[in-house]
Amino acid sequence: MVEPPTIDRLLMAYAAAPAGFVAPTYDGRRGNPVLIARRHFAELLALPPDAAPRALLARHADDVLAVAVDSEAVLHDLDRPEEYAHHRPAELNTDDAD
Numbered sequence: 001m002v003e004p005p006t007i008d009r010l011l012m013a014y015a016a017a018p019a020g021f022v023a024p025t026y027d028g029r030r031g032n033p034v035l036i037a038r039r040h041f042a043e044l045l046a047l048p049p050d051a052a053p054r055a056l057l058a059r060h061a062d063d064v065l066a067v068a069v070d071s072e073a074v075l076h077d078l079d080r081p082e083e084y085a086h087h088r089p090a091e092l093n094t095d096d097a098d
Contacts, residue, residue: 001073002033010035010067019065021057024074030057030066031074 006024014022014035022035034053036044043056057064 001076003071003073006069006071006074007033009069013065013067017065020060020063022065022067023057024069025066026069026072026074029075031069032077033074 002024010022010024010033013019014037020037020040024031024033034057036053036056040056040060044053047053047055
């Protein structure tokens, strides 16, 4: 649901700043996707399976660049199947048993 202009804005901010994390914000709320610099990959991969990457952002708050965007789509979290089912387009919400 995040459209190309939003992705472009995040990529440009990531390229222009030395921040370890670039996160979109909409109406003052942080959203997704968050771009993560390579220097944080080992720590990201070391997170326990049930931990969310937001733990890294909290741990490295001084290394997060917030980028205001014009789309509330960045606020939709689709980590769990029920969240995906709720937000997916109507034309994909058919249960065809072929």
